[in-house]
Amino acid sequence: MDIRLEGIGHSYDDFEVMRDITLDIPNQQIICIVGPSGCGKSTLLRFIGGLERPQRGQVLQVGDAPKDCLNPLTYIFQDFALLPWRTVKGNISLVLEDHGIRGAAAREIIDDVLARTKLTDFAKALPKQLSGGMKQRVAIARALAVKPAVMLMDEPLSALDSQTRELLMDDLVSLWSRQPFTAVYVTHNLAEAVRLGHKVVVLSRRPGQIREIVEIDKPLSERAFGDADLDAYQKRLWNLMRDEARAADEELIHV
């Protein structure tokens, strides 16, 4: 299943935040969206997943989601969004219950996703007992449980410290290598973008428009921390963004 964005534009009152965004998200690729703060990258992600409606243009789903897919468009949030009153297991079963999956069938799925995210020993822990990295792993496990066609990741590593971020990037790469998934990955961190993205979409400052799409050919599994090729890509992205980022930083906030 592919996603196609056609001429997406949006304004709040008469304040234009996004203009004419057309983008293809092909199957089994990770598309990273980067841009200065306030360029509307998180809003764009909410449009893709149907949590908000754009005023202009449309988000199209091309082809059908796989049959066993419970929730085709599944988010991973920056602040994890785990229910603090449910255990790790309970948080995953939450998203299965509404599909009528309970008991043994649910247990099978939960055990599988916990194993894939190395959380098997923490099934009964409450979120308050977990570190930030572990919480995000739980959120990833929860997303995997509904077998998404497209993962929508909204700055998933931004609330974590840099070491945890490295670890989780490795985890995401190995998850993808074992079973390629489609993802839209919004971030302001260029290192994450060049490490995980097959394509990096650079948005301009408000109103957000696509400035450039940078393709990175190197296979995910061959990319590593401190990779010289990736550094070159990262420099190129930063050169594209620097002036915009500075201008965005100096802009007054309109509320």
Add this chain to the structure above:
Amino acid sequence: MSDTSKRTVVFRGGGFAPKPQAWIGVMVFVVLILVAEWGTRSGWISALTLPKPSDVLETFRQLYASGLLFQHLGPSLARLVVGATLGVSIGISVGVLIGLFSHVRSGLVPLIAAIFPIPKIALLPLFVIWFGIGEGSKYALIAFGTFTPTVVATYGAVDNVDRTLIRMGQSFGLSWWSIVRKIILPGALPGILSGLRISLSIAIILLVAAEMLGAQYGIGAYILEAGSLYDLERLFAGVVILSLMGVIVNAIISFIERRMLGWRS
């Protein structure tokens, strides 16, 4: 540099972190009672100012031995339980509806704001006309008095449920009812329980007020009778029962909080 003097850095952190020290609370009670006992015995507190704590205890013992204690406590507890259950359950339901639906909110919030500050005791005569002089008017008074603070606490609690959790529920395709039941209600529980502390204390106050205005048995009636006879020992015995009731209600809510809100960090 070698001859510069060395000193430990002055500690200036710490504090501002109250820790529970249960025995101090008990000590304050004990000391106050001992002072009162000593004062009344030695005579610098006259018998008209304060009864002797030991006499109050004796009165209490007699009350218990004669079986009168339960004759008064029984009806009082029944009124409290029925009235507060009615008020709290209707209050939580209305509060949740206000929290969920804009129309209900716009319609009821001004109404609640209008009836919240009315001293409910002032409405007792009205309740007597509506519900009769018997138990009905007392239930209604307590129910009405607990209703308003419960509503306000509940819709505040629903408003404070983390919106990102609700968005998460929607993004996973949870039904509206599932979101309400599994995300909003548990998320609002801490706020609802702390509102309950206030509304149940109000319930005890109203219970006494209702019983003072027309009841044969009940803690309020007992206190009123003792008061009109200037029987300070019995008056204080009644007051002690009321404050024990308050402490017990509080303890029950704390227990529920510990059991159901263990997930809070």
